[in-house]
Amino acid sequence: MQYQFSDKVKNITGSATREIFKLLVRPEIISFAGGLPATECLPKEDIAAITAEILSSNEAIGALQYGSTEGFKIYLEQVINFVLGTGVKVDSFDNILTLSGGQQGIDLMSKAFLNKGDTVLVEDPTYLAALQIFATYEANIVGIKSNKDGLDLDDLTQKIKKHKPKFLYVVPTFSNPTGKTYSEEIRRGIAKITLENNVMVLEDDPYSKLRFSGKEINALKTFEVADNIVYITSFSKILAPGLRIGAAIGNKDVIRKMAIGKQGADVSSAHLSQLITAKYLSKGLLVPNIEKSIPIYKQRKDAMIAAIEKHMPSEYKYENPDGGLFVWGKLDAKIDVATLLPKAVEKNVAFIQGTVFYAGGKNENTLRLNYSNASIDKIETGIKALSEVFKQELTRK
Amino acid sequence: MQYQFSDKVKNITGSATREIFKLLVRPEIISFAGGLPATECLPKEDIAAITAEILSSNEAIGALQYGSTEGFKIYLEQVINFVLGTGVKVDSFDNILTLSGGQQGIDLMSKAFLNKGDTVLVEDPTYLAALQIFATYEANIVGIKSNKDGLDLDDLTQKIKKHKPKFLYVVPTFSNPTGKTYSEEIRRGIAKITLENNVMVLEDDPYSKLRFSGKEINALKTFEVADNIVYITSFSKILAPGLRIGAAIGNKDVIRKMAIGKQGADVSSAHLSQLITAKYLSKGLLVPNIEKSIPIYKQRKDAMIAAIEKHMPSEYKYENPDGGLFVWGKLDAKIDVATLLPKAVEKNVAFIQGTVFYAGGKNENTLRLNYSNASIDKIETGIKALSEVFKQELTRK
Numbered sequence: 089m090q091y092q093f094s095d096k097v098k099n100i101t102g103s104a105t106r107e108i109f110k111l112l113v114r115p116e117i118i119s120f121a122g123g124l125p126a127t128e129c130l131p132k133e134d135i136a137a138i139t140a141e142i143l144s145s146n147e148a149i150g151a152l153q154y155g156s157t158e159g160f161k162i163y164l165e166q167v168i169n170f171v172l173g174t175g176v177k178v179d180s181f182d183n184i185l186t187l188s189g190g191q192q193g194i195d196l197m198s199k200a201f202l203n204k205g206d207t208v209l210v211e212d213p214t215y216l217a218a219l220q221i222f223a224t225y226e227a228n229i230v231g232i233k234s235n236k237d238g239l240d241l242d243d244l245t246q247k248i249k250k251h252k253p254k255f256l257y258v259v260p261t262f263s264n265p266t267g268k269t270y271s272e273e274i275r276r277g278i279a280k281i282t283l284e285n286n287v288m289v290l291e292d293d294p295y296s297k298l299r300f301s302g303k304e305i306n307a308l309k310t311f312e313v314a315d316n317i318v319y320i321t322s323f324s325k326i327l328a329p330g331l332r333i334g335a336a337i338g339n340k341d342v343i344r345k346m347a348i349g350k351q352g353a354d355v356s357s358a359h360l361s362q363l364i365t366a367k368y369l370s371k372g373l374l375v376p377n378i379e380k381s382i383p384i385y386k387q388r389k390d391a392m393i394a395a396i397e398k399h400m401p402s403e404y405k406y407e408n409p410d411g412g413l414f415v416w417g418k419l420d421a422k423i424d425v426a427t428l429l430p431k432a433v434e435k436n437v438a439f440i441q442g443t444v445f446y447a448g449g450k451n452e453n454t455l456r457l458n459y460s461n462a463s464i465d466k467i468e469t470g471i472k473a474l475s476e477v478f479k480q481e482l483t484r485k
Numbered sequence: 486m487q488y489q490f491s492d493k494v495k496n497i498t499g500s501a502t503r504e505i506f507k508l509l510v511r512p513e514i515i516s517f518a519g520g521l522p523a524t525e526c527l528p529k530e531d532i533a534a535i536t537a538e539i540l541s542s543n544e545a546i547g548a549l550q551y552g553s554t555e556g557f558k559i560y561l562e563q564v565i566n567f568v569l570g571t572g573v574k575v576d577s578f579d580n581i582l583t584l585s586g587g588q589q590g591i592d593l594m595s596k597a598f599l600n601k602g603d604t605v606l607v608e609d610p611t612y613l614a615a616l617q618i619f620a621t622y623e624a625n626i627v628g629i630k631s632n633k634d635g636l637d638l639d640d641l642t643q644k645i646k647k648h649k650p651k652f653l654y655v656v657p658t659f660s661n662p663t664g665k666t667y668s669e670e671i672r673r674g675i676a677k678i679t680l681e682n683n684v685m686v687l688e689d690d691p692y693s694k695l696r697f698s699g700k701e702i703n704a705l706k707t708f709e710v711a712d713n714i715v716y717i718t719s720f721s722k723i724l725a726p727g728l729r730i731g732a733a734i735g736n737k738d739v740i741r742k743m744a745i746g747k748q749g750a751d752v753s754s755a756h757l758s759q760l761i762t763a764k765y766l767s768k769g770l771l772v773p774n775i776e777k778s779i780p781i782y783k784q785r786k787d788a789m790i791a792a793i794e795k796h797m798p799s800e801y802k803y804e805n806p807d808g809g810l811f812v813w814g815k816l817d818a819k820i821d822v823a824t825l826l827p828k829a830v831e832k833n834v835a836f837i838q839g840t841v842f843y844a845g846g847k848n849e850n851t852l853r854l855n856y857s858n859a860s861i862d863k864i865e866t867g868i869k870a871l872s873e874v875f876k877q878e879l880t881r882k
Contacts, residue, residue, distance in 0.1 A: 089713045089736070090683055092651065094600050097742045122551070130549040136540035139757075143533035152527040152725035154519070188585060188729075188751040195750050199621065203491050204601065221749040224596065254489065286487055316486040328549035330756035332585075339486070345494045352618040353592050354585040358755030359727035360536075 095204075096224045114436075118470035121438040123264065123413055124461040126388075129381040130328050131373065138367045139360065151359045157351045159186025159335070163362040166369035167335045171321055174296055175306035182340035185347050188357040190294050190322030190334035192350070194218050197255065197290045197318055198225045199349035200342060207253035211239055213445030213454070215264045215292065218257055231447035232256075238270030241277045248285045255288035260308045262295035262412025265445045265456040269410060272305060279311035287316070288342075294322040294334075297378050299411035300386040315339035318346075323365055325413070326378050331361040388459040388467060389415070395471035401479050413460040418442065421482060424452035428477050435473040492601075493621045515867035518835040520661065520810055521858040523785075526778040527725050528770065535764045536757065548756045554748045556583025556732070560759040563766035564732045568718055571693055572703035579737035582744050585754040587691050587719030587731035589747070591615050594652065594687045594715055595622045596746040597739060604650035608636055610842030610851070612661045612689065615654055628844035629653075635667030638674040645682045652685035657705045658693035659809025662842045662853040666807060669702060676708035684713070685739075691719040691731075694775050696808035697783040712736035715743075720762055722810065723775050728758040785856040785864060786812070792868035798876050810857040815839065818879060821849035825874050832870040 142151055150160065158164070163186060168178040178184050187193045194217070202208065204226040210218065212231030222229050230251055233240040238260065247253070256278070260270040270278070282289050291308045309319040318338035323331060336346055350356075368374060392415055393408055400406075406417035419425060426441040442454025459467060539548055547557065555561070560583060565575040575581050584590045591614070599605065601623040607615065609628030619626050627648055630637040635657065644650070653675070657667040667675070679686050688705045706716040715735035720728060733743055747753075765771060789812055790805055797803075803814035816822060823838040839851025856864060 089680070089685075089711045091685075091736070091738055092598070092683075093742055094596065094598050094603075096600075097597055097745055100742075100745050124551050127546055127550060130546065132540060132545040132549060135549065136537065136545065139536050139540060140533065143529060143536060148529040148533065149524055149527065150727070152529060152532065152727040153524060154521050154721075154726045188755070191749070192751050199491065200494055201489065201491050203493075206491075217749065217752075220745075224746065224749055283486065286489075288486075288488075314486045324551075329551045329752075330547070330549040332751055332753065332755045339488070341488055345490055348494055348497050348617075349621065352588070352614065352621055353750055354589050354729055355614075355726075356729065358585070358729045358758050360757050361755050 095226055100220065100223060116436050117433065117438055118436055118462055118466045119438040120457040120459065120462065120470060121440045122461060123458050125325050125329065126381065126384050126460050128384060129377065131377050134368065134373055135328065135364055138364055142360070142363045142367065147363055151363055155356050155359055157347050157356050159357060160359070160362045160366060163366040164335070166366045167321065170369060170374070171319070171337060174293065175310035176319055176337060178337055180340070183337055183343055185336045185343050185350065186357045186362060187320070187334040187336055188354055189324060189329070189332040190292060190320045191217060192353070193318070193320035193334060193336040194221050194257070194290065194292065196336065196346040196349045196353070198222060198227070200345040201254045201288060202227050207251040209244070209247055209251070209253045209256040210447055211258055211263070212447055213265055213442060213451070214257065215259055216444045218292070219447065229447045234268070236268065238268065238274035239278060241274065241281060244278065245281055248281065248287055253287055255290055256282060257290045257292065258308065259292045261293060261305065262298065262409060264295070264412070265414055265442065266416040267407055267409030267412050267414045269302070269305065270308070275308045275311045278308060279313065279317070283312065283314055283316050289317040291317055291319045293320060294325050295412040297326050298382060298385055298413070300382060300389065302410035309337070318342060326381070327365060327368060327374065331365060333357060333361040333365050385413070385460055387464060388462065391464045391467045392457065392459040392471060395468045399472045399475035401475065401482055403482060404478060413458055415457045415459060416442070416454070417457065418454040419478060421453065421485065423481055423485070425455045426452065428481055431477045432474055435477060437470040437473045439474065492623055497617065497620060513833050514830070514835055515833055515859055515863045516835045517854040517856065517859065517867060518837045519858060520855055522722050522726065523778065523781050523857050525781060526774065528774050531765065531770055532725065532761055535761055539757070539760050539764065544760055548760055552753050552756055554744050554753050556754060557756070557759045557763060560763040561732070563763045564718065567766060567771070568716070568734060571690065572707035573716055573734060575734055577737070580734055580740055582733045582740050582747065583754045583759060584717070584731040584733055585751055586721060586729040587689060587717045588614060589750070590715070590717035590731060590733040591618050591654070591687065591689065593733065593743040593746045593750070595619060595624070597742040598651045598685060599624050604648040606641070606644055606648070606650045606653040607844055608655055608660065609844055610662055610839060610848070611654065611844070612656055613841045615689070616844065626844045631665070633665065635665065635671035636675060638671065638678060641675065642678055645678065645684055650684055652687055653679060654687045654689065655705065656689045658690060658702065659695065659806060661692070661809070662811055662839065663813040664804055664806030664809050664811045666699070666702065667705070672705045672708045675705060676710065676714070680709065680711055680713050686714040688714055688716045690717060691722050692809040694723050695779060695782055695810070697779060697786065699807035706734070715739060723778070724762065724765060724771065728762060730754060730758040730762050782810070782857055784861060785859065788861045788864045789854065789856040789868060792865045796869045796872035798872065798879055800879060801875060810855055812854045812856060813839070813851070814854065815851040816875060818850060818882065820878055820882070822852045823849065825878055828874045829871055832874060834867040834870045836871065
């Protein structure tokens, strides 16, 4: 049999994250490559108790029978209440859709808007799975320059004029991979420029609740003046990724088209995940869990920054984030860090090369380090090992 | 804001099944319109006990943390063992992919193979959500004639020659909507003709375990001589649809492309659903649950056939299925049954017009009745009410 795959997947043979998950299996590996929440922050006892309550009550049938694509009302009510925390107001159930993890929102937005060849704008660098999804929709992906405060608004304006994009995809708070947070001014600018040019925005916000320092900032969506921003929230980083649960919020016509896409994709999101999350939130357990998690992540981030300061060569430059899961860095030298990954893995440490996060690749000297899923000791050991690999290479050059 | 939706969803405004779910909310409605398993067959006590076991053990972390797109090995092992019951042999974990419900398999197969304008062949009539999915991939959907034993092989051959399709989609055992089962000869013919013409087949098999009568028959996949058939199994009709869990089985290159699509769509299927299903199967609970379910479905089917015989006008013709969830029928008259749906709903009974299951629509005199989710009493009452609507219309004409 000769397989005639679609143009959507023909040239996609794997993904960097997938290969990384394979590395994680070896227990001796200290992995800074993934983006897993700390195991200590997964509230297994509470989830066990809540699940037992659901399955011993009248809710059990709802958990097991077919249900609506849009999601359980009791789940959506809790999400509506939760997103108020980033300033996002939801007027009606017509404006919200349950997602099987935040990532499904990127897929459904793409399905709703993208024809082959349509342009999507992204920050350069951005979330690599988003780049992969846009590639399966055969989109023209165009990177926007950015600075420490967020997108470069002049470059955004120019590229909107040039490419007439369908939408802009951004992670404005504690971005993956850079950890960067867009300023209020940049948010206001993005809202204004995109609306003036009739461009949709997809705001992906999985990390904003994990803030260690700095002032809280409202979601980009709160700066819009008309309905052109779709906001994605996710419980993967603050509750449990294995539940695969999130929500999309936006104009009702857009949400309706995304629901049509979802109906084909998976009919509805796993019912237990919806009911567990609803009950976890309604019992007021999420805020305490986040408050417990933040010091854990801060300690790990501080440990990583301290180890970098102590061990890394002076050519290594990094960003110190106010929250989230990642430290973005680069080697100020003509080095492709991807070629050093096998050497790092030999020393039992893994990272992810930054080039995979760029719309056009390149930037081979950049890398993303994740600190959320390793102990303080391992962070010190791992950064020391990685710095030795880098120093050796710098000396060799 | 002016929304420029993609061609994929632009012309899709809703779906018959979604509107039906809305009707089901009114408690006085006797609905023959859906496809829900009997509430009595959802093993809530066993699932509650199993879930408690999982969440109080070491498996809890696996249930809550990120995991692989392909799925938990302990789940896949159980599925591999389960599909042996329809003769399907799985050589390696590379040949199987966890799905978030069987329907996700239709979406991922479409993503893997369909470019805009590519042809998909389907039996006329076929599963309506499959038609919707193919429409979102902008496929050219071509219906194949069928007879009581399955697809018309001459028509299949002709339409393959004419349209050079990417794949054929079929539900060969207790089809939705017709309840029909393809004979061994037809299965062998399909396997032979598609392979000779380098056409893939997507075999959707959610119902085959729900057999009341007749001889068991191996899956269409077991008749293939090379790897051109992808087989989808689902636990929605024999365990619990709310878990949203199934699996796709096929050639490893095809499964890999489907996994790439799945990675973008939802990263992985809900972990609790995978672990609950794995444990439910490993404890040997599925076979007893199916054995308990079959008499319930058979009773309901028999009650529906008896009520049809008793009440329906002579113009009403129907198929008596050997299993599954549906009785397919038609009125031998020039009547568009969709126009009678509001009158039926007035009398508190709902059905689904058959026209929505046809690639090219038409066949307005056909209808699908579901018997699995109504009591014997309600089936009698509902069919009586529906027959009155039909008789009235026939008299009026």
